[in-house]
Amino acid sequence: MVREIDVWFxxxxxxxxxxxxxxxxxxxxxxxxxxxxxxxxNTILQEMKHVPFRDKPTKSAYMWRDITRRATLYGLxxxxxxxxxxxxxxxxxxxxxLGLEQGWGRDFVRASYRRWFEHGDPNxxxxxxxxxxxxxxxxxxxxxxxxxxxxxxxxxxxxxxAARSLGIFGSPTxxxxxxxxxxxxxLEDAIAWATRGTLARG
Amino acid sequence: MVREIDVWFxxxxxxxxxxxxxxxxxxxxxxxxxxxxxxxxNTILQEMKHVPFRDKPTKSAYMWRDITRRATLYGLxxxxxxxxxxxxxxxxxxxxxLGLEQGWGRDFVRASYRRWFEHGDPNxxxxxxxxxxxxxxxxxxxxxxxxxxxxxxxxxxxxxxAARSLGIFGSPTxxxxxxxxxxxxxLEDAIAWATRGTLARG
Numbered sequence: 318m319v320r321e322i323d324v325w326f327x328x329x330x331x332x333x334x335x336x337x338x339x340x341x342x343x344x345x346x347x348x349x350x351x352x353x354x355x356x357x358x359n360t361i362l363q364e365m366k367h368v369p370f371r372d373k374p375t376k377s378a379y380m381w382r383d384i385t386r387r388a389t390l391y392g393l394x395x396x397x398x399x400x401x402x403x404x405x406x407x408x409x410x411x412x413x414x415l416g417l418e419q420g421w422g423r424d425f426v427r428a429s430y431r432r433w434f435e436h437g438d439p440n441x442x443x444x445x446x447x448x449x450x451x452x453x454x455x456x457x458x459x460x461x462x463x464x465x466x467x468x469x470x471x472x473x474x475x476x477x478x479a480a481r482s483l484g485i486f487g488s489p490t491x492x493x494x495x496x497x498x499x500x501x502x503x504l505e506d507a508i509a510w511a512t513r514g515t516l517a518r519g
Numbered sequence: 520m521v522r523e524i525d526v527w528f529x530x531x532x533x534x535x536x537x538x539x540x541x542x543x544x545x546x547x548x549x550x551x552x553x554x555x556x557x558x559x560x561n562t563i564l565q566e567m568k569h570v571p572f573r574d575k576p577t578k579s580a581y582m583w584r585d586i587t588r589r590a591t592l593y594g595l596x597x598x599x600x601x602x603x604x605x606x607x608x609x610x611x612x613x614x615x616x617l618g619l620e621q622g623w624g625r626d627f628v629r630a631s632y633r634r635w636f637e638h639g640d641p642n643x644x645x646x647x648x649x650x651x652x653x654x655x656x657x658x659x660x661x662x663x664x665x666x667x668x669x670x671x672x673x674x675x676x677x678x679x680x681a682a683r684s685l686g687i688f689g690s691p692t693x694x695x696x697x698x699x700x701x702x703x704x705x706l707e708d709a710i711a712w713a714t715r716g717t718l719a720r721g
Contacts, residue, residue, distance in 0.1 A: 365575055373567055375686050379699055386708075390718040484577050497581055502704060506588075516592040 320349045320511050323492045325480050327358035328413055328440040329406025330488035331384060334430045335501040339391045341423070347508050353417055353426070355410040356476040358488050365486060377401075387501070395434035403433070407473070409441035411464040412450070414472055424453045522551045522713050525694045527682050529560035530615055530642040531608025532690035533586060536632045537703040541593045543625070549710050555625060557615040558678040560690045561608065567688060579603075589703070597636035605635070609675070611643035613666040614652070616674055626655045 324340070326333045344351050381398045388395050403409070409429060416422030429449045432438045438445040450457040463469065483492055491498040491507035498507040506516050526542070528535045546553050583600045590597050605611070611631060618624030631651045634640045640647040652659040665671065685694055693700040693709035700709040708718050 365577070367575065367578075373569065373688075375567065375688050376569075378686060379688070379701060382699070383701070386712075386718055484580060486575075486577050486581070497584070499581060499585070510588075516588055 320493075321352055322349055322507055322511055323352045323354050325354050325356055325483075325485050325490040325492065326488045327356060327406055328409035328426070328429065329359065329403050331380060331401060332501045333489045334395065334434045335384065335387055335391060335393070336489045336504060337423075337426050337430055338388075338393055339504075343504065343508070347512070349508060349511055353413075353423060354476055354480075355413040355417070355426075355473070356480045356485075357407055357410060357473055358477075358480075358486075359407065360477050361481055361486055364481075367486075396437065397434065399434055399437045400439050403439035403441045405441035407441070408464070409446065410473055411469045412446065412460060414476070415460065415464045415469055416455075421453055421455060425449060425455075428453055522695075523554055524551055524709055524713055525554045525556050527556050527558055527685075527687050527692040527694065528690045529558060529608055530611035530628065530631065531561065531605050533582060533603060534703045535691045536597065536636045537586065537589055537593060537595070538691045538706060539625075539628050539632055540590075540595055541706075545706065545710070549714070551710060551713055555615075555619055555628070556678055556682075557612040557619070557628075557675070558682045558687075559609055559612060559675055560679075560682075560688075562679050563683055563688055566683075569688075598639070599636065601636055601639045602641050605641035605643045607643035609643070610666070611648065612675055613671045614648065614662060616678070617662065617666045617671055618657075623655055623657060627651060627657075630655055 324336065326336070340351055377398075385395065385397050413422050413426050413429075416425040429440050429445055432445045432449055433440050438448075446461065447457040450460050480490075483495070484497060485492070485499075487499045489499075489501055489504075491504060493507060493511045496507075496510055498504070498510070505518070509516050509518055526538065528538070542553055579600075587597065587599050615624050615628050615631075618627040631642050631647055634647045634651055635642050640650075648663065649659040652662050682692075685697070686699060687694070687701075689701045691701075691703055691706075693706060695709060695713040698709075698712055700706070700712070707720070711718050711720055
């Protein structure tokens, strides 16, 4: 049986950097297929009247330190803090969604996050979007035009509805059946659950 | 060198149940001393204008499921959800603080959490407080009278000030020097850091 875990994420999320950077290696090692599903988390957070980290300098300081420590564990070297929140993560979500359909989505997401977390240029903003697309061999103007067509936003709205129905309220969230695992630090839990139906490691 | 990790907690916290229940065994296994430090997290959350989980049914549902899964991993069997928030966790913090000075604090905290998470009787409320004290061999009336003296609250205020100075905003938080690790799921990280200065496991 092929096991699949859905990875729900928004390009505006900070901790998602850790996940998208380490996921290809994790996927090779665990034999599970991960389905990348961008959605508009901001829509759900606004419905919940919750904006994480805004006006919370103490919590934000902890977040950057926590991400830095964990990035080191994963062999990554971000330069934090970086500008946050990104002003147009919805735009980046639409491009990621298009790219995942067309086969270059994972490259886009990872390269875009590198630009944000290692060079300070936020996801969804320029020059990040155009330069990332060019760097992965895409026609930036053409992709942006396609991504901003109404039908792409319809895909995002449908995916956001699906996320809401599952009870998702954060990014990244891993889902396996009806079980949710919220946060990059729950990736190993999700894998254990999908593999053995328990959090215990093999 | 004796390594010490401070465990900052409030008796009103849900995830703290996992920590206080598993900490004695963890302490025996890792050779690190844990200093239990109750503080009034609510004071800090109110200053941050942040009340976790209130009016957030989706996030609350996830929290109970997440705690249940992790409790199973630790060999615990809570019956969740339980009434939350507790109405007088500050009272329980004061009793825990007194008990930790007098040598019965850990027993009180653990027994009180068992009553809350396994029998639905919240920390800080009656009959939890009196019955827990009696169950661990303390004179409930005498302890409550001592715990409600102004000097005990002064200890809590000082500890809350110390927590705020460190940048603490959640329970449990593990601190080692200036490094903070927030959440029961960061306990192993805190131990790794205190032992080897990295998150990598030995």
